[in-house]
Amino acid sequence: MTRDEIYSKVQEVLIDALGVDDDEVTADARLTKDLGAESIDFLDITFKLEQEFDFKIGQGELFPDNAASNPDFIKDGKLTPEGLTAIKEKLPHVDFSKLESDPQISRIAETFTVDALVSFVERKLQTANA
Amino acid sequence: MRWVWIDRVLELETGRRLVAIKHVSLSEDHIHDHFVAEPERSLRAMPVMPASLIIEGMAQSGGILVGHANQFREKVVLAKVSKVELEREAGPGHTLKYTAEIERMDESGASVNGTVELIDHTAGGKPQRIGRIDLIFSHIDKNMSGMGFPEHNFVFSETFRTLLQTSGIQVDF
Numbered sequence: 001m002t003r004d005e006i007y008s009k010v011q012e013v014l015i016d017a018l019g020v021d022d023d024e025v026t027a028d029a030r031l032t033k034d035l036g037a038e039s040i041d042f043l044d045i046t047f048k049l050e051q052e053f054d055f056k057i058g059q060g061e062l063f064p065d066n067a068a069s070n071p072d073f074i075k076d077g078k079l080t081p082e083g084l085t086a087i088k089e090k091l092p093h094v095d096f097s098k099l100e101s102d103p104q105i106s107r108i109a110e111t112f113t114v115d116a117l118v119s120f121v122e123r124k125l126q127t128a129n130a
Numbered sequence: 131m132r133w134v135w136i137d138r139v140l141e142l143e144t145g146r147r148l149v150a151i152k153h154v155s156l157s158e159d160h161i162h163d164h165f166v167a168e169p170e171r172s173l174r175a176m177p178v179m180p181a182s183l184i185i186e187g188m189a190q191s192g193g194i195l196v197g198h199a200n201q202f203r204e205k206v207v208l209a210k211v212s213k214v215e216l217e218r219e220a221g222p223g224h225t226l227k228y229t230a231e232i233e234r235m236d237e238s239g240a241s242v243n244g245t246v247e248l249i250d251h252t253a254g255g256k257p258q259r260i261g262r263i264d265l266i267f268s269h270i271d272k273n274m275s276g277m278g279f280p281e282h283n284f285v286f287s288e289t290f291r292t293l294l295q296t297s298g299i300q301v302d303f
Contacts, residue, residue, distance in 0.1 A: 017212070040209040040239075044266050047234040047241045059237055 006121045010114060013048045017041055027115045035114075049117070055124055062120055064091060064108060079103040093120035134289050135187035136228070139194065139297035147231045148195035151249075152187050154179045156222035178219040184226065184246060185214060188263040192230040192242035194290065196267045199235065202286045202303040205279060209239065209268035216261035218248060225249040227257050239268040 011025045018035050031037040037045070042063050050057055059065050064087055073083025084103055088096050094116045099107055141149040154161070160180065167175040189208045197206045220226050227247040234241045242265045247257035270279055286303050294301045 040266060040268055043239050043268065044210060044212065044241065047266075050234060 001125060003118060003122055006125070007114075007118050009052050010049070010117050010121060013045060013052055014114065014117075017044045017048055025114055027113070027118070029114050030110050031112045031114070031117075032109045045117070049121065053121055053125065055128060057124075060090065062091075062093075062117075063112065074105060077105055079105065079108075093117075093123055133186075134190065134293055135183055136190050136194075136293060139191075139294065139299060142195070142198065142297075142299055145195075145199040145232060145235070147229065148191050148198075150187070150191045150194075150228045150230075152226045152228070154220050154222055154224045154226065161222065178221050179224075179226070181214070181216050184216060184220065184261075185211060185263055187226060188228050188230060188244040188246065189265055190290075191228040192240075192244060192265050193267060193285070194294070195230050195232060196235065196240045196242065197286055198299075198301075199232070199240075200269075202283060202301065204269040205271055205283055205285045206239075206267050207270050207285060208265060210266035211263070212241070212266055213262065213264040215263075216246065218258075218260040220248055220260075223251060225251070233264075237269065238272050239266060241266050 007027070011022060014020060014025050014031075014035060015022055018031075018037055018041060020035050024035060029035055031041070031045075046057050046062055049062070070083070073080055073086060079087065079099075084096065084100065087108075088094075094111050095113075096111055099111050135152055136150040137152050139148060139150045141147065156177065160183065161177040162175075164178060164180050165173075165176045167173060189211075193206050193208065197204065225248070227249060229245045229247070230242050231244070232240055233243050244263040244265065245259060246261040246263060248260045249255055249257050283303065291301060291303065
């Protein structure tokens with residue numbers, strides 16, 4: 001499956017899960033800030049991606065689970081350098097570069113873009129076919 | 131007190147499917163306000179079951195199904211109404227039949243697809259499909275925001291226990 005085909009399917013998933021229009025689902029659109037996703041929508045999106053692409057997504061594989069509540073990784077409401085390294089390793093499909101200058105916990109969700117979902121699916125399908 | 135919008139569970143297949151019914155009655159208060167007569171506009175009263183309460187009935191059917199799958203250890207709450215389509219109103223004397231099926235389930239929650247049927251006892255009593263309600267449930271102790279909740283399971287209370295017992299389903303909560 002090409003990246004464009006994946007993008008198109010991810011777009012359908014987001015239109016269905018978030019009730020947004022197709023022209024809103026651009027590659028750099030952020031799920032929370034731009035598309036209005038709330039925390040429960042992440043579960044909905046996870047389920048819908050599993051169904052669409054016929055794979056299983058483990059907890060914390062697509063979106064962070066407990067990284068944001070691990071006391072070793074947080075100081076004063078921000079991710080520590082160790083925390084940032086850990087979350088980058090765990091979620092290689094996400095571009096955390098914009099978070100580096102101000103790694104506030106509350107900004108983590110903003111790093112999830114449509115592009116990150118497409119990259120996740122692409123990696124996942126490559127691993128399945130390897 | 132908790133307002134239960136199911137009269138009986140008819141079928142329960144663990145982790146898969148639950149079928150429940152609700153008899154709509156003229157003795158229920160809510161139906162008299164929905165909709166009241168408006169003589170000034172020459173409108174007669176039209177008592178119908180509010181769609182929001184049909185959604186609640188499906189949410190209770192789905193919630194029990196999801197809770198039962200984990201022996202009611204999880205606190206299961208309705209987190210999202212993903213889709214609702216209702217094509218016909220239900221009035222006094224009708225029976226609503228809710229079929230809830232688990233589509234996906236994991237540690238954090240479950241998605242449930244629901245079918246709503248209406249049984250009109252004056253028209254042969256054969257269930258007629260009148261809509262669908264798709265829902266997402268969260269296991270709130272495993273929610274992503276990391277919030278804490280009371281230890282006791284406040285979701286599955288005495289009223290639900292009674293409903294399940296009168297439906298012939300053995301529960302231990």
